[in-house]
Amino acid sequence: xxxxxxxxxxxxxxxxxxxxxxxxxxxxxxxxxxxxxxxxxxxxxxxxxxxxx
Amino acid sequence: xxxxxxxxxxxxxxxxxxxxxxxxxxxxxxxxxxxxxxxxxxxxxxxxxxxxxxxxxxxxxxxxxxxxxxxxxxxxxxxxxxxxxxxxxxxxxxxxxxxxxxxxxxxxxxxxxxxxxxxxxxxxxxxxxxxxxxxxxxxxxxxxxxxxxxxxxxxxxxxxxxxxxxxxxxxxxxxxxxxxxxxxxxxxxxxxxxxxxxxxxxxxxxxxxxxxxxxxxxxxxxxxxxxxxxxxxxxxxxxxxxxxxxxxxxxxxxxxxxxxxxxxxxxxxxxxxxxxxxxxxxxxxxxxxxxxxxxxxxxxxxxxxxxxxxxxxxxxxxxxxxxxxxxxxxxxxxxxxxxxxxxxxxxxxxxxxxxxxxxxxxxxxxxxxxxxxxxxxxxxxxxxxxxxxxxxxxxxxxxxxxxxxxxxxxxxxxxxxxxxxxxxxxxxxxxxxxxxxxxxxxxxxxxxxxxxxxxxxxxxxxxxxxxxxxxxxxxxxxxxxxxxxxxxxxxxxxxxxxxxxxxxxxxxxxxxxxxxxxxxxxxxxxxxxxxxxxxxxxxxxxxxxxxxxxxxxxxxxxxxxxxxxxxxxxxxxxxxxxxxxxxxxxxxxxxxxxxxxxxxxxxxxxxxxxxxxxxxxxxxxxxxxxxxxxxxxxxxxxxxxxxxxxxxxxxxxxxxxxxxxxxxxxxxxxxxxxxxxxxxxxxxxxxxxxxxxxxxxxxxxxxxxxxxxxxxxxxxxxxxxxxxxxxxxxxxxxxxxxxxxxxxxxxxxxxxxxxxxxxxxxxxxxxxxxxxxxxxxxxxxxxxxxxxxxxxxxxxxxxxxxxxxxxxxxxxx
Numbered sequence: 001x002x003x004x005x006x007x008x009x010x011x012x013x014x015x016x017x018x019x020x021x022x023x024x025x026x027x028x029x030x031x032x033x034x035x036x037x038x039x040x041x042x043x044x045x046x047x048x049x050x051x052x053x
Numbered sequence: 054x055x056x057x058x059x060x061x062x063x064x065x066x067x068x069x070x071x072x073x074x075x076x077x078x079x080x081x082x083x084x085x086x087x088x089x090x091x092x093x094x095x096x097x098x099x100x101x102x103x104x105x106x107x108x109x110x111x112x113x114x115x116x117x118x119x120x121x122x123x124x125x126x127x128x129x130x131x132x133x134x135x136x137x138x139x140x141x142x143x144x145x146x147x148x149x150x151x152x153x154x155x156x157x158x159x160x161x162x163x164x165x166x167x168x169x170x171x172x173x174x175x176x177x178x179x180x181x182x183x184x185x186x187x188x189x190x191x192x193x194x195x196x197x198x199x200x201x202x203x204x205x206x207x208x209x210x211x212x213x214x215x216x217x218x219x220x221x222x223x224x225x226x227x228x229x230x231x232x233x234x235x236x237x238x239x240x241x242x243x244x245x246x247x248x249x250x251x252x253x254x255x256x257x258x259x260x261x262x263x264x265x266x267x268x269x270x271x272x273x274x275x276x277x278x279x280x281x282x283x284x285x286x287x288x289x290x291x292x293x294x295x296x297x298x299x300x301x302x303x304x305x306x307x308x309x310x311x312x313x314x315x316x317x318x319x320x321x322x323x324x325x326x327x328x329x330x331x332x333x334x335x336x337x338x339x340x341x342x343x344x345x346x347x348x349x350x351x352x353x354x355x356x357x358x359x360x361x362x363x364x365x366x367x368x369x370x371x372x373x374x375x376x377x378x379x380x381x382x383x384x385x386x387x388x389x390x391x392x393x394x395x396x397x398x399x400x401x402x403x404x405x406x407x408x409x410x411x412x413x414x415x416x417x418x419x420x421x422x423x424x425x426x427x428x429x430x431x432x433x434x435x436x437x438x439x440x441x442x443x444x445x446x447x448x449x450x451x452x453x454x455x456x457x458x459x460x461x462x463x464x465x466x467x468x469x470x471x472x473x474x475x476x477x478x479x480x481x482x483x484x485x486x487x488x489x490x491x492x493x494x495x496x497x498x499x500x501x502x503x504x505x506x507x508x509x510x511x512x513x514x515x516x517x518x519x520x521x522x523x524x525x526x527x528x529x530x531x532x533x534x535x536x537x538x539x540x541x542x543x544x545x546x547x548x549x550x551x552x553x554x555x556x557x558x559x560x561x562x563x564x565x566x567x568x569x570x571x572x573x574x575x576x577x578x579x580x581x582x583x584x585x586x587x588x589x590x591x592x593x594x595x596x597x598x599x600x601x602x603x604x605x606x607x608x609x610x611x612x613x614x615x616x617x618x619x620x621x622x623x624x625x626x627x628x629x630x631x632x633x634x635x636x637x638x639x640x641x642x643x644x645x646x647x648x649x650x651x652x653x654x655x656x657x658x659x660x661x662x663x664x665x666x667x668x669x670x671x672x673x674x675x676x677x678x679x680x681x682x683x684x685x686x687x688x689x690x691x692x693x694x695x696x697x698x699x700x701x702x703x704x705x706x707x708x709x710x711x712x713x714x715x716x717x718x719x720x721x722x723x724x725x726x727x728x729x730x731x732x733x734x735x736x737x738x739x740x741x742x743x744x745x746x747x748x749x750x751x752x753x754x755x756x757x758x759x760x761x762x763x764x765x766x767x768x769x770x771x772x773x774x775x776x777x778x779x780x781x782x783x784x785x786x787x788x789x790x791x792x793x794x795x796x797x798x799x800x801x802x803x804x805x806x807x808x809x810x811x812x813x814x815x816x817x818x819x820x821x822x823x824x825x826x827x828x829x830x831x832x833x834x835x836x837x838x839x840x841x842x843x844x845x846x847x848x849x850x851x852x853x854x855x856x857x858x859x860x861x862x863x864x865x866x
Contacts (some may be wrong), residue, residue: 004259008266012239019235025226036176039153040160044101 059462064662065091066203067404068106086112090202102154110149110203121363122374131213131363131376132192133480135180140170145199145206148534150179159204164200164826166190174761210377210402226343230336236270237329240835243267247322248834264316264323271325275309275739278412279332296470296480300516301335303481307511324833327840331517334844342524344531351542353783354759355430358778359446363388363395377446388433396429397449398440405438407431410561413703413730413757421640435619452815469548473523476812477516482513491827494751502829509831513822515840518815518847525848526807528584529855530800536788539797550767550801552748555741556762559734559753560702563771564718565679566788576653576665576673583667586634590627598663598677599625599636602786624663636675636865646671662865669825681710681717684792689719691795697747700725701734703757735760743767748761750798755780769794796862807854811847818843 025031061070063083075082082088090112094100102108121130134142140712149155153173159181162172173182181204185195199206243263275283286302289295305328312323350357362374364387372387377395380386385401388394390605393405400421405603408418412430421427427440429449488510497502527544533540541547558564579587589612591599618625624637639650639662650664655676665673692698700712700720706727712718713725727739738761741747751758751765754772759780762768772778775786822839825831 006264008262012266015239016233019231022231022235023228026224026231031227032222032224033175033177035632036156036174039156039176042153043157044104 063087063107064103065108066111067109084111092542093165093202094158097161099158099161099164105152105154108154108158108203109151110155110202114200119374119392120193121197122376123196124377125362125374128213128376129192132208136187138553139186139188140184141175141192142182142184143192143556144180144182145196146180146212147199147204147206148179149204149357150174150176150181155204158202162198165202166194169195175347207359208361210359210361213307213361213376214356214378226336226340229278229281230333230340232273233329233333233336236278237326237333240267240270240329241328242271244322244326244833244837246839250566260322263300264306267323267325268313271309271312271329274329274332275305278336279305282332282335286742295474295481295658297473297477297516297520300481300484300514301479301520303484303511304331304515304517307508311505311508313516322833324836327512327833329834330837330844331515332843334841334848335517335520338521338524338528338848341528344528346454346535346540347787349540350779351785353779353781358430359395360391360393362393380442382442382443382444386440386442387437388440390433390435390438392433393801394427394429394431394433394440396442396446397444398427398429398442400425400427401439401441402437405433406435409432410567410755412755415561415704415761416765424465450469467545467548468552469523469527469545472548473519480514480516484511485842487514487823487827495829506831509824509826509829513826513836514819515822515829515843517840518811518818518843519575521844521847522808522811522815522851525851526804526811528853529852530804533855533859534784534797534800537793537797537859538787539784540786542782546767547804548799549748549783550750551803551805552609552751552800553696553767554799555697555699555747556750557699557701557765558710558751559751559755559758559761560700560708561704562754563752563758564685564700565681567773571678571680572602573655573676573678574673575655575676576650576671579665579673583632583634583672585610586629586632587636587665589614589629590617590625590634591636593627594619594625601677602636602675626666633668634671635664636665637664639664639674642671652675678711682788682791685718686716688792688794691797693721695795696750696798698724700731701737701761702727703729703731703734729825731757731760731781734758734762737761738764749827752786753780793863800859800862803858804855807851807858809856811851814850815843815847 030037061074061081062068064080065082067836068083070083071082073084075085075088077088080091082091090108091103094102123132129141130136132143134144135144147155148161150159156176159174160172161170162181162183166189168186168188169183170186171182171184172796174180183195190198196206196208205403233469243266246263247260282298282301284307285296285298308324308328308331312325313426314327315321315323331597345697354507359377362376363380364372365375365380366372366387380396386395386398401422403423405421405427407419407421407427407430409415409428410418412428418434426443429446464467488507491510491663491822492503492507495506522545527547530547531541531544534547541550584606588603588606591603593614594600594617596605612629613628614629617625619625623641624635626633626635626637628634639647642650642662642664646664649671650662653674655674663675663677664671665675689698698720702725706725709722709725709727712720726737733755738749738751742749742764748766750767750769751761752769752771753762754770755778758768762770762782763779767784768782769784770782771786771788771791772779779785787799790797818839822836823829825835
């Protein structure tokens with residue numbers, strides 16, 4: 001049952017990792033605009049592989 | 054079989070193909086411009102833009118020549134966000150962005166010009182961030198490109214004067230919510246064994262560990278997430294001021310202190326989950342209240358309306374574009390049709406027709422002659438004119454409206470803040486007294502647990518319900534208003550709207566539709582053919598009345614006009630298929646003609662009277678009258694019922710009779726004032742509010758109302774569409790939502806009732822909690838249940854009540 005010390009320690013580390021990821025993601029600015037990315041993913045770029053730049 | 058009239062629609066802009074149909078690549082277009090853009094897109098493989106239908110915008114090739122000022126280094130420096138080596142970056146406002154096809158097309162701008170490295174669109178803000186290679190494409194070429202595909206950028210003085218790309222969006226509230234949420238969740242989890250298992254050997258072994266972990270987890274909440282409240286309370290108390298953060302801080306510190314003692318002394322688990330949850334909910338409330346609308350600005354001043362540069366004629370006759378801030382007295386400038394005059398000038402051309410509707414509200418343009426003074430803000434409606442600068446831009450008559458320091462608007466406290474401070478003071482005093490009494494009582498009766506009972510009182514008397522009522526009620530109402538086309542600057546502003554007792558309307562553009570003047574004929578009848586001829590002649594003219602006339606009858610077919618002539622102040626004439634038609638200023642008619650003209654009484658009196666002559670003989674009369682917004686009658690009626698109502702117009706009084714008429718508007722004749730210039734409007738409002746009790750709601754549009762809008766307790770600008778300039782105000786009302794105005798005011802007033810009800814609800818929680826606490830029965834479990842329960846129920850109550858109230862008032866409109 002003493003293994004619970006280890007488990008708690010590990011789970012706190014993982015949880016803190018998630019918090020850090022959250023703060024990093026918000027800081028990167030990706031959530032500042034939440035409607036334009038929704039439009040972007042629906043675009044088809046069929047021809048981009050064919051056209052030469 | 055029914056005959057279906059086939060209307061061909063343009064494949065690019067979706068307008069009906071009226072005058073000409075251009076066929077290209079199997080599609081129909083309304084003009085060469087649209088077909089050119091189609092061709093352009095097809096050449097670079099971007100015809101997927103049309104995947105969901107027409108793009109819906111027309112390209113604009115009008116003002117290309119006037120963009121030479123963009124080559125000027127100083128202008129470039131002021132506009133670009135940064136410029137390093139060969140790369141430059143600029144953020145353009147593109148009001149034409151309206152759909153996902155726009156985003157698709159603009160983000161592939163690099164295919165239209167190799168110099169563009171990257172283009173990122175922000176749809177809600179309607180901006181595009183463009184990174185480009187300055188050696189391959191210049192700023193001017195970029196702007197020309199955008200014009201040619203129909204996305205003309207908004208380049209005005211405001212853009213060139215504001216600082217470099219604004220600092221990052223403030224995200225600290227999100228970080229704090231994240232941290233508080235994280236700690237709250239984990240502390241709750243670690244507290245479960247304590248609550249669920251109760252007394253058992255298992256508990257005592259691990260409880261110390263979990264308690265210390267909780268203590269560690271609550272530190273970021275206290276020192277980071279909740280720090281604003283502590284700091285604000287401290288600052289407030291330093292100046293002997295109790296604000297809502299004071300009871301919040303008392304609660305926070307009491308919980309922390311008691312819990313820290315309990316844990317370190319090993320006597321209990323503390324109440325840390327209540328603390329973390331408490332801070333978490335409060336932060337969410339703060340975030341919810343701070344809703345802003347990207348893409349709208351409540352701060353626009355004249356700079357958003359003025360151009361960046363203007364053409365100056367040098368001593369040698371050469372025309373150069375220079376930034377308007379560099380204009381000096383005595384400079385000679387050249388202003389084209391539809392261009393804005395940037396400063397007070399003297400007219401050097403023989404005559405000019407200047408439209409001041411935006412600035413003073415006069416609907417019809419005024420004719421100026423050589424030597425007359427022309428004010429900044431007017432638009433030139435006619436051929437090119439030359440002007441001599443009399444005053445630099447910043448000291449023009451117009452800008453004095455903003456720099457006017459003679460404002461008597463007292464710095465009254467914002468009503469919501471005022472109200473919540475009062476409640477906070479009352480609440481803190483009550484709680485502290487109860488705690489004091491409890492302490493004294495227990496010290497006398499049974500001092501074993503006196504301290505824990507006293508601290509329990511401080512812990513449970515949670516002001517969080519009080520602190521959440523206002524943000525969630527007003528925050529919800531703010532969002533509902535937005536959905537109904539009324540965008541308010543902040544929650545404080547809604548509270549101010551609820552206080553108004555007198556309403557003032559501007560006329561031109563506010564209760565009238567700017568582009569919708571109605572046209573009434575009287576005199577001899579006009580045949581369809583004659584109308585055709587008239588409209589075609591009118592189409593050639595630049596005068597706004599002619600343009601209005603042409604627009605009202607835009608369905609009329611196209612004919613060739615020969616010999617078109619426009620004499621400012623006199624009229625216009627032209628010949629179509631041998632018929633000579635003239636639209637003439639009635640003051641220029643001969644005496645006998647004038648008599649006949651006056652004998653024809655129009656059904657509705659209007660402001661623009663024009664004589665129609667066919668083949669030299671006076672034939673008919675046309676009156677242009679204001680077209681009023683639908684629902685004006687009901688709006689006036691509803692408002693007059695509850696508040697005082699006045700009309701302040703910059704226009705002349707020809708519409709006074711119509712406005713008094715119950716069927717059209719129903720304004721009281723004594724409450725209408727005309728010919729008011731912007732300073733007079735502002736003074737009127739200042740005067741009205743000086744009695745101490747009147748709080749005025751001003752509804753206006755345009756620069757001519759700017760001073761009045763600022764002076765009024767609450768200012769609303771009416772916007773026909775998103776791209777239109779709206780002067781600084783507390784709220785922006787879209788034209789379609791004009792009919793909802795009385796209900797919106799009523800809702801703002803009733804929001805207060807919801808807050809009161811929420812306060813009452815939170816009071817019930819507090820009474821239950823305190824009753825438990827004074828008896829010494831408070832345990833962490835009870836606190837942990839009661840606190841989130843009260844917070845969540847207040848949030849639900851306020852948001853649901855707001856929705857119900859909004860639906861009740863605005864359902865049928």
